[in-house]
Amino acid sequence: MDAILLQLLNGLDKGSAYALIALGLTLIFGTLGVVNFAHGALFMIGAFCAVTLSKIFTLSHKASEPSGVDFLGKPKYDDILYIKDWFGETAGAWMLDWSVPLSILFAVPIMLAVGFVMERGLIKHFYKRPHADQILVTFGLAIVLQEVIKYFYGANPIPTSAPEAFRGSFDFGVMLGFDPNAIIYPYWRLIYFAFSALIIGGVFAFLQFTTFGMVVRAGMADRETVGLLGINIDKRFTIMFGIAAAVAGLAGVMYAPINSPNYHMGMDFLVLSFVVVVVGGMGSLPGAVLAGFLLGVLESFASMNEVKNILPGIDQIIIYVVAILILLTRPRGLMGRKGVMEE
Amino acid sequence: MAILEVKNVGKRFGGLQALSDVNLSVAENSVHAIIGPNGAGKSTLLNCLVGKLIPDTGSVMFDGQSVLGRKPYEINQMGISRVFQTPEIFGDLSVQENMMIPCFAKRDGAFQMNALTAMSSQRDVIEKAEEMLVEMKLADKRHMHAASMSRGDKRRLEIAMCLSQDPRLLLLDEPTAGMARADTNNTIDLLKQIKDERDITIAIIEHDMHVVFSLAERITVLAQGTPLVEDTPDNIKGHPKVREAYLGESQDAA
Amino acid sequence: MQSLTKKDFLLLLVVAFLTMAAPIILNPFPAGSGLAQFNAGYPDLMQRFVIFGIFAIGFNILFGLTGYLSFGHAAFLGVGSYSAVWMMKLLSMNVIPAILLSVIVAGLFSVVIGFVSLRRSGIYFSILTLAFAQMSFNLAYSVLTPITNGETGLQISLSDPRILDGANAPSYPNLFGAQMNAATTLDFGAWSFTFSVGYYLCAVIMLLAFYISIRVFRSPFGMMLRAVKSNQQRMNYTGLNTKPYTLAAFVISGMYAGLAGGLLAAMDPLAGAERMQWTASGEVVLMTILGGAGTLLGPVLGAGFIKYFENIFSKINDNVLHGWFSFMPDGLEDMLIAVIHPFVGKGWHLTLGLLFMLVVIFLPGGLVEGGQRIGRVFRRKDRNAGSVEADAAAQRNTPPAE
Numbered sequence: 001m002d003a004i005l006l007q008l009l010n011g012l013d014k015g016s017a018y019a020l021i022a023l024g025l026t027l028i029f030g031t032l033g034v035v036n037f038a039h040g041a042l043f044m045i046g047a048f049c050a051v052t053l054s055k056i057f058t059l060s061h062k063a064s065e066p067s068g069v070d071f072l073g074k075p076k077y078d079d080i081l082y083i084k085d086w087f088g089e090t091a092g093a094w095m096l097d098w099s100v101p102l103s104i105l106f107a108v109p110i111m112l113a114v115g116f117v118m119e120r121g122l123i124k125h126f127y128k129r130p131h132a133d134q135i136l137v138t139f140g141l142a143i144v145l146q147e148v149i150k151y152f153y154g155a156n157p158i159p160t161s162a163p164e165a166f167r168g169s170f171d172f173g174v175m176l177g178f179d180p181n182a183i184i185y186p187y188w189r190l191i192y193f194a195f196s197a198l199i200i201g202g203v204f205a206f207l208q209f210t211t212f213g214m215v216v217r218a219g220m221a222d223r224e225t226v227g228l229l230g231i232n233i234d235k236r237f238t239i240m241f242g243i244a245a246a247v248a249g250l251a252g253v254m255y256a257p258i259n260s261p262n263y264h265m266g267m268d269f270l271v272l273s274f275v276v277v278v279v280g281g282m283g284s285l286p287g288a289v290l291a292g293f294l295l296g297v298l299e300s301f302a303s304m305n306e307v308k309n310i311l312p313g314i315d316q317i318i319i320y321v322v323a324i325l326i327l328l329t330r331p332r333g334l335m336g337r338k339g340v341m342e343e
Numbered sequence: 344m345a346i347l348e349v350k351n352v353g354k355r356f357g358g359l360q361a362l363s364d365v366n367l368s369v370a371e372n373s374v375h376a377i378i379g380p381n382g383a384g385k386s387t388l389l390n391c392l393v394g395k396l397i398p399d400t401g402s403v404m405f406d407g408q409s410v411l412g413r414k415p416y417e418i419n420q421m422g423i424s425r426v427f428q429t430p431e432i433f434g435d436l437s438v439q440e441n442m443m444i445p446c447f448a449k450r451d452g453a454f455q456m457n458a459l460t461a462m463s464s465q466r467d468v469i470e471k472a473e474e475m476l477v478e479m480k481l482a483d484k485r486h487m488h489a490a491s492m493s494r495g496d497k498r499r500l501e502i503a504m505c506l507s508q509d510p511r512l513l514l515l516d517e518p519t520a521g522m523a524r525a526d527t528n529n530t531i532d533l534l535k536q537i538k539d540e541r542d543i544t545i546a547i548i549e550h551d552m553h554v555v556f557s558l559a560e561r562i563t564v565l566a567q568g569t570p571l572v573e574d575t576p577d578n579i580k581g582h583p584k585v586r587e588a589y590l591g592e593s594q595d596a597a
Numbered sequence: 598m599q600s601l602t603k604k605d606f607l608l609l610l611v612v613a614f615l616t617m618a619a620p621i622i623l624n625p626f627p628a629g630s631g632l633a634q635f636n637a638g639y640p641d642l643m644q645r646f647v648i649f650g651i652f653a654i655g656f657n658i659l660f661g662l663t664g665y666l667s668f669g670h671a672a673f674l675g676v677g678s679y680s681a682v683w684m685m686k687l688l689s690m691n692v693i694p695a696i697l698l699s700v701i702v703a704g705l706f707s708v709v710i711g712f713v714s715l716r717r718s719g720i721y722f723s724i725l726t727l728a729f730a731q732m733s734f735n736l737a738y739s740v741l742t743p744i745t746n747g748e749t750g751l752q753i754s755l756s757d758p759r760i761l762d763g764a765n766a767p768s769y770p771n772l773f774g775a776q777m778n779a780a781t782t783l784d785f786g787a788w789s790f791t792f793s794v795g796y797y798l799c800a801v802i803m804l805l806a807f808y809i810s811i812r813v814f815r816s817p818f819g820m821m822l823r824a825v826k827s828n829q830q831r832m833n834y835t836g837l838n839t840k841p842y843t844l845a846a847f848v849i850s851g852m853y854a855g856l857a858g859g860l861l862a863a864m865d866p867l868a869g870a871e872r873m874q875w876t877a878s879g880e881v882v883l884m885t886i887l888g889g890a891g892t893l894l895g896p897v898l899g900a901g902f903i904k905y906f907e908n909i910f911s912k913i914n915d916n917v918l919h920g921w922f923s924f925m926p927d928g929l930e931d932m933l934i935a936v937i938h939p940f941v942g943k944g945w946h947l948t949l950g951l952l953f954m955l956v957v958i959f960l961p962g963g964l965v966e967g968g969q970r971i972g973r974v975f976r977r978k979d980r981n982a983g984s985v986e987a988d989a990a991a992q993r994n995t996p997p998a999e
Contacts, residue, residue, distance in 0.1 A: 035720060131719065131720060132664070132666045133957055133961060135720075135723070136883075136886055136953065136957045137953075137954055137957040137958060139879060140951070140952075140954035140957060141950070141954055143946055143950030143953065144947060144950035144951055147939075147944060147946045147950060148939075148947065151944060151947070267876075271727065275724060275728055278720070278724045282720065282721075312740040313735075313736055313740030316732075316735035316738070317736060320729070320731055321732070323724070323728050324713065324728055327725055328716060328717075331721070
């Protein structure tokens with residue numbers, strides 16, 4: 001029982017990331033009718049927003065007064081962080097420690113801007129083109145974005161740490177009444193899950209309770225009719241693209257402490273996220289979220305030794321096996337609507 | 344003798360009873376029209392005949408054989424050809440190629456692996472296609488991209504493609520929908536000519552009364568998923584039930 | 598050959614001439630000159646041109662004709678490579694059985710994967726093929742290590758059984774004794790041309806593959822495939838079952854991919870899982886699109902183009918750039934180099950990505966269409982005379998029928 005619960009929890013963080021990326025993909029697909037292969041790159045850019053902010057916070061200059069002498073007897077100058085100059089010793093230290101959560105503030109405007117530019121500059125010219133062309137051009141864009149990041153940040157993963165308070169693990173099992181040490185769970189993963197749930201809830205609430213969201217939902221159901229009502233749907237869809245980009249970016253920001261960001265993390269997640277979207281059903285937002293968590297958890301279960309001993313290698317392919325089975329038995333995915341992406 | 348026999352066919356979509364207890368008998372070598380107001384179930388019925396939908400109840404027999412459960416391509420091979428409301432042709436191919444495909448299908452069946460056969464060696468098919476193009480007055484357009492033709496020509500090509508397979512039953516789904524008057528009259532003339540020159544049964548679903556009364560020998564009126572009356576055109580014209588069904592519809596719409 | 602039209606025969610002749618003379622044509626610059634780095638006439642690179650040409654020709658039979666976009670064809674390439682290496686380990690260093698087996702095994706694989714994937718169309722098909730390919734890739738790295746040798750890759754070794762080879766048989770892939778890496782170099786003044794056995798074997802096979810693809814394109818079967826792309830509904834109501842047609846196209850293209858994989862292994866006897874990764878599948882899509890999907894010559898051009906620029910661009914480093922721009926004033930030189938630097942050498946993928954986007958945005962019909970546009974400007978002839986290539990290019994611009 002506790003082992004099962006542990007795997008369930010372990011699957012949540014990856015599942016959250018899948019769900020967030022898949023949610024954005026579905027928003028874009030549902031509203032704009034565009035298959036965006038560059039969405040993984042947006043996730044990656046989000047993660048690098050976190051990297052960038054912590055780099056900015058660690059910018060330093062030499063102290064004007066020597067703090068002592070080094071072993072050669074020369075005066076030694078300490079590196080002083082600029083943020084400590086500007087915000088004082090304690091506040092500066094705190095900001096450095098909390099750079100990843102602070103990056104959220106930094107990432108939202110950046111991701112929105114990236115999203116707007118992408119939509120206005122490229123994607124909007126592809127609304128009427130075949131899906132194959134959309135896939136190809138966004139695939140090209142994904143390569144470009146990832147190479148640009150590689151150029152500036154190098155090819156190696158960049159470790160980015162969570163705030164001191166959330167590093168390490170806690171005994172989640174004891175809190176639930178299990179034996180001590182049965183379920184050791186890292187704090188940050190729990191935070192990531194809660195954060196994702198918040199974002200997902202926020203997106204759904206936004207779509208459900210605002211006029212803007214209502215128009216977007218109507219547009220997802222029947223774009224042409226909404227267009228005929230005289231509503232400027234294009235502008236709203238641009239904003240929607242920005243929001244989808246921001247969701248992917250935030251998923252990336254908070255994921256940075258879980259897995260050190262590298263330039264190809266977007267591609268790695270993209271392939272799986274597409275599988276997630278298709279399993280959930282193209283164009284279905286709840287489907288995307290459900291399938292994201294489902295596949296994340298399944299992947300985690302498949303990596304249990306008990307399972308691997310029976311079915312060697314299953315952890316490597318479980319997602320694909322499930323995807324194939326679901327697509328063959330439920331042609332439109334778990335919650336897909338009729339007629340989407342089918343000629 | 345009836346070539347198409349529809350018995351007690353019913354079809355339900357969720358809460359909507361699209362068809363209930365439909366009985367229809369189409370005599371061989373006749374032109375039979377099915378008319379009815381919007382939502383009467385005409386298209387649903389047609390889809391049940393060609394294998395796109397499977398009715399919940401009843402039977403559909405073509406020439407003594409059941410069509411139920413067969414795939415569209417199998418039903419086509421039994422001798423039923425369908426003309427769509429918007430012409431379904433191979434838009435990316437030339438007119439000549441469009442014409443050759445049904446000829447190949449008729450000759451070879453559902454699938455033939457002839458990946459290394461030169462087209463020029465297929466004399467019989469090329470000739471058959473050419474014959475059809477000439478007959479349907481499309482020969483001068485044979486190298487045209489099919490998608491770039493006028494709507495009337497597309498309709499003509501689609502009918503030609505169906506006829507090239509010598510079907511025993513030709514199903515037409517509102518063949519003149521969205522056409523200009525001149526094109527509509529051309530299509531009527533074409534269908535009349537086909538009726539006179541060939542051993543073929545034509546079943547036609549139509550909105551346009553002008554088309555129906557110019558062509559049909561028998562008419563079935565469908566309303567709310569069930570046949571209201573079946574008779575000759577002359578009797579249908581003054582039939583009170585038919586007027587009621589149509590007038591009722593126009594009042595609702597207004 | 599008598600069954601080809603004059604035009605197709607001419608096309609085949611031109612391609613044959615170009616591939617046969619490639620070691621000379623691709624080496625226009627004297628060895629040792631500053632421009633020699635732009636030469637492509639060395640065996641290793643030329644082999645890649647024709648092998649990836651085969652891969653793309655096959656992919657085009659599926660994607661170009663039926664419109665089904667597979668994102669998993671690299672799996673067949675990888676399977677072909679593994680089969681070929683195993684054949685060379687177990688049976689003989691002669692490449693014939695190796696290549697035959699790689700085609701057969703890839704064919705069997707594609708029957709299974711195609712049968713399942715083709716039950717869906719559109720993006721669902723793409724994702725299914727992608728899922729199968731990623732599965733093969735992951736398995737090759739993990740549980741299938743006994744067969745694939747995991748990350749190290751499958752290699753030949755002296756202790757392999759090779760039951761058909763005698764004691765004196767060559768220990769390198771060969772064709773009845775002629776080793777694949779054997780080459781003759783001819784010098785004409787400052788120029789130097791290398792003719793290798795491996796390249797000519799690949800080139801002959803590529804020509805055969807190209808010839809077959811012409812036949813397929815011009816056959817009733819090829820017409821049916823284009824009809825599938827154009828209107829599946831009409832196919833069904835014309836008494837044609839589309840499934841066997843698409844499956845046949847899928848298997849043919851899978852076998853082409855297997856052949857390419859087998860040849861890769863025959864030229865350099867090792868096979869690694871990275872050949873199956875989805876980026877490799879993306880590469881063949883790119884080659885086909887760049888050249889012109891649905892055209893005969895496009896995929897070959899696209900493969901050559903990408904492999905050439907990959908090779909050249911990735912070789913250019915800052916030293917080379919300094920060499921080029923040394924005539925400029927220092928400040929300007931450094932600035933120019935700083936601008937170009939991200940796009941060359943290790944940054945080659947950036948150029949590739951940009952190229953990809955530019956082609957899809959401005960030239961959806963690929964290089965072949967681009968060439969025709971230029972040709973049209975010069976000729977301004979009536980468009981009815983346009984070849985099938987032009988038709989196919991035009992088709993790409995019209996959205997698919999509902």
